[in-house]
Amino acid sequence: QVEFEYDGPSMKTQVPGPRSQELTKQLGDIQNVGAVHFFCNYEESRGNYLVDVDGNRMLDVYTQISSIPIGYNHPALLKLMTNPNNLSAFVNRPALGILPPENFPDKLTESLLSVAPSGMTRVQTMACGSCSNENAYKAMFIWYRNKERGHNTPSDEDLSSCMINQGPGCPDLSILSFMGGFHGRTMGCLATTHSKAIHKLDVPSFDWPIAPFPKLQYPLEEFTRENAQEEARCLEEVEDLIVKWRQKGKPVAGIVIEPIQAEGGDNHASPDFFKNLRNIARKHGCAFHVDEVQTGGGATGKFWAHEHWGMDDPADIVSFSKKLLTGGYYHRDELQADKPYRIFNTWMGDPSKNLFLAEVLNVIRRENLLEEVTRSGKALLHGLYELQAQYPGLLSRARGQGTFCAIDIRDDATRNSIILKARDKGVLLGGCGERSIRFRPALVFKEYHVHLFLNIFNDVLAQLK
């Protein structure tokens, strides 16, 4: 198996083509298909190119909602599948919390722990991003209550009241989150998600505090003072909310935040903002949870987006999923649940995903992909700046770190139209926030892919103008 990629997009039909439409109709008898874009031929997809069932080959700058780390059908991953020593990990999925396989500690060490955030030597795998955050929240609640108790022995009243969902066993604790944030869609996570109404509508929730996330003005260098004021305003609001919710009898056990609000519109804040937020958490005795489900895995040019803050002690908990292929969270030692079966479920992750992750990390190191991302990201952002200068009424607020970039379009309708037009020209893009396009290529997106993309994007914009 040699590394092999197509030399560019190749379009045979509009997208979705006739075969995709037929399959969408078929699937519509089984599921709601309102979100289906088209059907894929994953066998024929390679590297940065996704091939659909009508033979269209598209440059993928969205990568399955940012979840494909090193492109489609990477030879290293295919090779892993042909190694007979690995078969058992796929065929016999264990209950990891009680009966782990022999190589589990070694696999964790060579995969997840080899990229552990600063200050963290402990990690818990989970099946997906939502479960990772749910369990991270539970870990923070458990830690907080033991801190309140001064010991970890629950009272008889704790034990009996929790069985019927009542306090003190089920305490009125809260997680502070940010407007525009996205942390998943299960009910605990959903109470901290505030990016789109359709995610939350009709689902009961918790009365938890929600702080404003800074709305920075661009270009950053022209609005230094305003942006600093905006960040200070948000931090002040965070402290006010912590005090207010403590007074309400619903103390904030933890603060959860994304390094870049991804679903919510690629909203950035400065390293100083995060440093100050970390200090506020510490001052008020709240755990600090950095959700790297979308930002983690290298797309910002560092393995974790929080590394851009330059802190030795960036967080108490860092959760991940998507490009890491397995979900889970790292945590500082104090955040480990004090007793077994408190953080637990049947599968607790999936060792077959750890196998893939270990190989992905090998590829990232061998091919210096973080440097590639930094290089491609510079070219991408530079290209976006140029386009934004060229189409000032249409584009604004080009921003990003590594290839984790975004740009705003003048309105929602135009944004959606650009995404569809680009697709028909062979480029897959995704939206985020109210009127942004987010760029989420795989780590193997090289400078020549950037230029290929920018040319097509330019064509689309020229037609719109």
Place this chain on the structure above:
Amino acid sequence: QVEFEYDGPSMKTQVPGPRSQELTKQLGDIQNVGAVHFFCNYEESRGNYLVDVDGNRMLDVYTQISSIPIGYNHPALLKLMTNPNNLSAFVNRPALGILPPENFPDKLTESLLSVAPSGMTRVQTMACGSCSNENAYKAMFIWYRNKERGHNTPSDEDLSSCMINQGPGCPDLSILSFMGGFHGRTMGCLATTHSKAIHKLDVPSFDWPIAPFPKLQYPLEEFTRENAQEEARCLEEVEDLIVKWRQKGKPVAGIVIEPIQAEGGDNHASPDFFKNLRNIARKHGCAFHVDEVQTGGGATGKFWAHEHWGMDDPADIVSFSKKLLTGGYYHRDELQADKPYRIFNTWMGDPSKNLFLAEVLNVIRRENLLEEVTRSGKALLHGLYELQAQYPGLLSRARGQGTFCAIDIRDDATRNSIILKARDKGVLLGGCGERSIRFRPALVFKEYHVHLFLNIFNDVLAQLK
């Protein structure tokens, strides 16, 4: 690859042996290992036998918390892995909700839909049992609110209030669950889980109604009248709670129940109880959700435990995971979310698990495994009755359907001691409830495995007496 199984347990050391202890210490630097039983050599495990890292070979009557459908390293599953056409499904995990693979509708049809519960033609896959139940609850809330509205167009107030976790957009709806039930550990699921305090302690919850689950007296034929009264009492309480919570302004959108309360102690109820409960749900306009995460997949002798109720319209939602290898839920047409992205996440399941499931279902049909289970289950329950007659002070309440059996031990300490002693003799068992042992063999557990198990179990009991 020929089908191959060991001819019995073979023990080299106490369990955990020295190698397991060494690995537990190693893993203890990374995770809480309080729940780890021992480390496994999955490569050497076969059929009903789990081999550990110290070379001990044990008859597995617990099967990774009831999640291994057709034993370890089944040749059919290994063969599937060597088919090059399947590689892509493992290496390229799609965002199923937007970009499904070409064979997805066909794979759903040949796998999950081929065993769909009566009255259901629609299924949504999810990554695990908790996510399945969380999304099933969301589907019930969405359905209920649209019913309340009389249409599915949310008001501006709905849309703005839900963004900040407040009503009417985040309504005060509830799910009615049962004391002793287990439905998962994420925060929505956990509010309906009431089996052990350690699962719930310190985690905020919802004020949702909790009904008593019938406590049947055994042998059933001696307590017909008492058990009927007990079931009537519980049903009456259900109706009272529905009325009470409606008056409290927290209407019951759905009722969730297991056909056999599994974690909670293998608590059974009669088909009449479930029929009446289904009718109460219908009468009060609540959705009826049957959680078959542990009971589904054939262990009761029917593919779904609810089939024993003999109803054409058993439920509005049936959720599954574990032996089905993928999580998810079936639902009646009305329970489908009206708009895309309401029930959604990045992965929405995993097509590689659907591949395995399709093959597992082929094996179940080809080898008539449901009949085997019925036969083995009769032998198992008969054997338990005999042992219970032989050790009346020690054992009681033998019960079960298919091989999904349990027996009560005189107290918690004795129960735990029996499980450990059986393990050192080469039989793996699990506990449930306060003092029960649950039997959860794979579907390939034949009559001779039953006798092998009963002999060893008898030895353990004889030593205890």
